[in-house]
Amino acid sequence: MIHISHLRLRSITANRIYGADMPFRAGLNVIQAGNTSGKSTSLQAIIYALGLERSLGPQLDVPLPYAMRERIHPRKDDEYELVIESYVEIEIRNAKGQSIIVRRDIVGGKDRKLIQTWAGPGLASGGTRSNPRDFYAIDRGSAQAEDGFYTYLAGFIGWTLPKVPRFDGTESPLYLEAIFPMLFVEQKRGWSTIQGPFPTFLKIQDVARRVMEFLLDLDVGKIRRRRTELRNAISTELVRWTQRRGALEDIAQRVGRLRGIPTAPTAEFAIAPELRLEILRDGEWVAIDEAVRVAKARVTELEETPIEDTEAAVPEMLERLEVVRTDIDRLSAQLEALRSEANLEEQEQRALRARLESLQQDLKRNEDALKLRRLGSDLGHAAGEHVCPTCHQDVSSELLPAVEAVGMGLEENISFVKSQIELYRVGLDSANERVKDCYARFRARDDELREAQSELRSLRQAILQPSKAPSRIVIEEIVRLQAFLERATSFEEAAIIASEELQAIAQVWSRLQEELKATPPDNLTNNDSTKIYALQDAIQRRIQAYGFRSFQPSEIILSLENQRPLALTRDEDGDVVEKEITFEVSASDGIRLKWAYYLSLLQLARNHAGLVVYDEPGQQEIDASSLYAFLKDGARDKSPGRQIIISTSEPLPAVKAAVGEEANVINFDGFILQPLLR
Numbered sequence: 318m319i320h321i322s323h324l325r326l327r328s329i330t331a332n333r334i335y336g337a338d339m340p341f342r343a344g345l346n347v348i349q350a351g352n353t354s355g356k357s358t359s360l361q362a363i364i365y366a367l368g369l370e371r372s373l374g375p376q377l378d379v380p381l382p383y384a385m386r387e388r389i390h391p392r393k394d395d396e397y398e399l400v401i402e403s404y405v406e407i408e409i410r411n412a413k414g415q416s417i418i419v420r421r422d423i424v425g426g427k428d429r430k431l432i433q434t435w436a437g438p439g440l441a442s443g444g445t446r447s448n449p450r451d452f453y454a455i456d457r458g459s460a461q462a463e464d465g466f467y468t469y470l471a472g473f474i475g476w477t478l479p480k481v482p483r484f485d486g487t488e489s490p491l492y493l494e495a496i497f498p499m500l501f502v503e504q505k506r507g508w509s510t511i512q513g514p515f516p517t518f519l520k521i522q523d524v525a526r527r528v529m530e531f532l533l534d535l536d537v538g539k540i541r542r543r544r545t546e547l548r549n550a551i552s553t554e555l556v557r558w559t560q561r562r563g564a565l566e567d568i569a570q571r572v573g574r575l576r577g578i579p580t581a582p583t584a585e586f587a588i589a590p591e592l593r594l595e596i597l598r599d600g601e602w603v604a605i606d607e608a609v610r611v612a613k614a615r616v617t618e619l620e621e622t623p624i625e626d627t628e629a630a631v632p633e634m635l636e637r638l639e640v641v642r643t644d645i646d647r648l649s650a651q652l653e654a655l656r657s658e659a660n661l662e663e664q665e666q667r668a669l670r671a672r673l674e675s676l677q678q679d680l681k682r683n684e685d686a687l688k689l690r691r692l693g694s695d696l697g698h699a700a701g702e703h704v705c706p707t708c709h710q711d712v713s714s715e716l717l718p719a720v721e722a723v724g725m726g727l728e729e730n731i732s733f734v735k736s737q738i739e740l741y742r743v744g745l746d747s748a749n750e751r752v753k754d755c756y757a758r759f760r761a762r763d764d765e766l767r768e769a770q771s772e773l774r775s776l777r778q779a780i781l782q783p784s785k786a787p788s789r790i791v792i793e794e795i796v797r798l799q800a801f802l803e804r805a806t807s808f809e810e811a812a813i814i815a816s817e818e819l820q821a822i823a824q825v826w827s828r829l830q831e832e833l834k835a836t837p838p839d840n841l842t843n844n845d846s847t848k849i850y851a852l853q854d855a856i857q858r859r860i861q862a863y864g865f866r867s868f869q870p871s872e873i874i875l876s877l878e879n880q881r882p883l884a885l886t887r888d889e890d891g892d893v894v895e896k897e898i899t900f901e902v903s904a905s906d907g908i909r910l911k912w913a914y915y916l917s918l919l920q921l922a923r924n925h926a927g928l929v930v931y932d933e934p935g936q937q938e939i940d941a942s943s944l945y946a947f948l949k950d951g952a953r954d955k956s957p958g959r960q961i962i963i964s965t966s967e968p969l970p971a972v973k974a975a976v977g978e979e980a981n982v983i984n985f986d987g988f989i990l991q992p993l994l995r
Contacts, residue, residue: 318412318927319474320960323440325406326362328389328990329425330398335389335990340441341962345951345980348964349972355989356964357504358382360932362405363962364501366421368432368454368466372494372516373503381405384990385423391992401425408440411473412927412958418446430455432466460490467493474926479542481527484520488545491531495524499532500925502915504932511882511898511911526879533852533880534923536842547833554826558582558819565815566753572596572808573605574757578819580746584830587823592816594808597761609805612798619795627782634790638776641769648766655759662752669745676741680734687727768797841877849875852921856882859913860906862950864943867902873910882910905939912947919959930962941967945975952976 321341328335339348339359350356361380364370370380379386385405388397402425410416416437422429432454435446452459452466459465460478471478471493478490498513506514515524530538562578569575573596579586594605772793779789841849857870865873872885874895883895884902902910912934919929935944944967951961952975965972969984976982 318958319470320410320928321363321407321962322410322416322438323408324359324363325440326359326385326990327402327404327406328385328400329402330389331401332398333992335384335391336993337985337989337991338441339983340981341960342981343957343960344955345948345976346960346962347948347972347976347980347982348962348985349969349982350964350966350985350989351987352966354966354985354987355382355384356966357932358385359989360501360930360962360964361503363407363930364497364503365423366405366407366419366432367470367493368421368459369494369497371455371518372497372501373506374516379423379429381423384988389990392987406440408437409473410438412475415473417473434469460492476924476926479527479531479538480545481524482522482545484522489519489521491521491527492519495519495521496528496531496926499528499915499918500928501930502911502932502934507932508908508911508936511907511914512879523879525881529880532918532922532924533845533848535845535848537839537845540837540842541839544833544836544839547829547836551826551829551833554822554829555581558822558826561815561818561822565812565819568808568811568815569594570757570760572804573761574602574754575812582819582823582826584823584827587820587827590816590820590823592812594812596805597758597765605805605809609802612802612805616795616798616802619791619798622791624791627779630790631780634776634780637790638773638780641773641776644769645766645773648762648769652759652762652766655755655762659752659755659759662748662755666745666748666752669741669748673738673741673745676734676738680731680738683727683731683734687731690727771797846877848921848923849877849880852880852917855917855921856910856913859917859950860909863909863912863946864940865906865909865913867906873898882914904936905943908934908936908939909943909947916947916950916954916961919961920954927958928960928962932964933966934963935965935967941971945971948972948975948980949977952979955979 320343323341324337324339326337337355337359348356348359358381361370361373362385364373365380373380383389384400385403386400388399390397403423404420404426405423406418406420408416408418418435418437418440420433420435422431427433430453432452434450434452436448437446439446452464452469454466456465460467460471462468471490478492480488481491483489494516498507498515502508512525512529515528517524521527527538529535558581562580565578566575573594576593576595577591595602596605596608597603598608598611775790775793782789853873853875856875857873860873861870868884868886874883874885875881876883876895882898884898885893886896886901888894898907898910912931915929915931919925919927934947935941944965948963948965951963954961969982973982
C-alpha cells in the first residue's frame with residue numbers, strides 16, 4: 318500500500334519563493350480549483366517525485382509546466398519571474414505505518430535522476446529529518462539494484478514484482494511504470510482508453526494482461542510464471558549436460574570412444590546409467606575392461622619371462638620385424654581408407670544439413686502462403702513470384718500442358734514438410750554419430766601405427782646391440798603396455814566422475830520434467846474466475862449508478878484474457894457476440910466506464926497499491942449528475958487502506974454538496990503556486 322500524506326511544491330525565483338502544500342488523508346481527497354490554475358501540475362508532481370513520469374510516456378522531459386521549470390507569476394496579469402530553483406517533495410505512508418519523505422529536484426538542484434529520502438513523518442510539521450538515503454531512478458538497474466529507487470519503492474509498497482517476458486526474449490521485472498497507469502489517470506492521454514494507456518517502450522509482452530494478473534493476484538499468472546521458470550531450468554540442465562558430455566568425449570578420444578551417453582538427459586539414465594568405454598583392438602571395438610585385463614596379463618607374462626641376450630633373441634626379433642612391417646603397411650592402408658570414408662561421411666553430413674535448411678525455408682514459405690490465404694489473399698508470396706514453394710522452379714514458363722490433377726493443399730504440404738524435417742533431423746543425427754565413429758577409429762588406427770613404428774625402431778636397434786647384451790625388446794613392450802594401462806586407468810576414473818555428474822544432472826532434469834508435466838495448463842482457475850466476475854459485477858453496478866447509457870450495464874463484461882471491457886451485442890444473424898467497446902460506446906460513457914473500472918479495481922484487487930488518482934474526471938462535457946454520483950461513490954469508501962485523489966474545476970459548493978463531510982476538499986482560488994510568506 319502507498320498513501321500520499323503530504324505534497325509540497327516549491328518554485329524559487331531571485332526575489333521570492335512560490336509554493337503550495339497539500340495534506341491528504343485516507344479516503345477521498347478533492348483538489349478543487351479553476352481551469353489552468355495548476356491542478357494537473359499538483360498531481361503530476363506526485364508522479365514526478367516518485368520517478369514514474371515514464372508511465373505517462375517514454376519522454377524523459379519533466380512532466381511539469383513552465384511554472385515549475387522556467388517562469389512563474391502570482392496572477393495572470395503580473396510580470397513573470399524566472400525560476401532559478403524548484404523541487405517537489407511528498408510524504409508517503411505504507412501499510413506498516415512507515416512514512417518517508419521523498420524529494421526530487423527539478424531546476425537548479427541535484428541531478429534529476431537522484432531521488433532523496435528521509436525517514437518520516439514530518440514534511441508538514443517541518444521537523445528534523447533523519448536517516449537520509451539517496452537513490453537513482455530512470456537509469457539501468459534502478460528497478461533491480463539495491464540503490465535503485467524503484468527497487469526501494471516496490472519494497473516500501475510491499476510488492477514482490479514478478480518477472481515477465483519481453484519482446485526480445487529476455488525477462489524483466491514488471492516495472493512500476495507499467496503498473497501505475499492503472500492507478501493514475503492523467504488528463505491528456507489517460508482518458509483515451511479504459512485500461513492504461515500502458516507504456517510500450519518497456520517492451521513487455523502482453524503488458525495489459527501481465528499488469529491485471531498481478532493486481533488481481535490471479536493464479537494463471539503464477540502458473541505461467543512457474544512454467545517459464547521450469548522451462549528455463551530445464552534448458553540450463555540441458556546446457557550443463559551438453560558441456561559435460563562434450564568434455565568427457567574429448568577425454569575419451571585420447572584412448573578410444575564412449576558409448577551409452579544420450580545427447581540429452583533421459584529418465585532412464587537418471588535411474589540406471591550404462592556408460593561403456595571402448596578401445597579398438599585388432600579392428601574390433603572392445604570394452605576397455607577387457608583390454609585392460611589382456612594388457613595386465615601380458616605384462617605379467619613378460620615380467621615372468623627370463624630376459625634373453627641379443628644373440629639368442631635375434632631369430633625371434635627378425636621374425637617379429639617382418640610382422641611389424643606387415644602391420645605398418647596394413648595400418649597405413651587402413652588409415653587411408655578411413656580418411657576416404659570420413660570424407661564421404663562428411664559430404665553426406667553437409668548434404669543432410671543443406672537439405673534441412675532448404676526444408677526449413679520451404680516450411681516458412683508454405684506457412685506464409687497459408688497465412689496470406691487465411692487473410693483473404695488469392696496468391697501466396699511464393700505463387701506471386703511464379704516459384705514453386707517446394708521445388709523452387711519457375712512455373713511461369715512451363716510449356717507442358719496443364720495437368721488438372723489436384724496437388725497437395727497448403728496444410729498437407731506443411732504437414733509433409735514437417736515430417737521430412739523430422740526425418741532428415743534423424744538422418745543428420747545418425748550421420749553425426751557416423752562421422753564421430755569414423756574419426757574415433759582413425760585415431761585408434763593412428764595410435765596403433767605409431768606404436769608399430771616405435772616397435773620397428775626398437776627392433777632395429779635391438780638387433781644391432783652387442784650379442785651378449787640383454788634384449789631390450791621385452792622391456793620396451795612392458796613399458797608400452799604400462800603406459801597404456803595408465804591412460805586407461807586415468808580415463809576410467811574420469812569417466813566414473815563424469816558419469817556421476819551426468820546422472821545427477823539427469824536426475825534434476827527428470828524432477829523438473831515431472832513438475833512441468835504436473836503443472837496445470839495456463840487456464841484460469843476457479844479462484845481466478847471468481848475474482849474476475851466479482852470485478853465485473855462491481856463495474857456493472859457502478860456504471861448503472863453513473864448513468865451509463867450506451868448498453869445495459871449487464872451487457873458490459875470483462876475479457877477473461879486480459880480483463881478489458883467488452884460489449885455483448887447481436888450480429889446480423891441475431892447471435893450474441895462480444896465486441897470491443899472502443900467504437901461501441903459514447904465518449905462520455907467511456908469516461909463513466911473508466912471511473913467505475915478504476916474504483917472497482919481499487920476495491921477488489923488484492924495487490925492494489927491502495928491509491929488511485931483521477932486528473933479532471935469531468936471529461937467530454939459529461940453530465941454533472943454523473944460526475945457528482947462518481948464523487949459520492951468515492952466519498953462513501955471509508956476503508957483506511959484506500960485513498961482516492963481527484964482534481965476538478967467543478968464549482969466548490971456543488972463539490973462539497975456531493976461529497977459531504979466525508980471527503981478532504983482542498984480548495985484554491987487562483988493559481989495554486991503562490992508566493993510564500995517569510
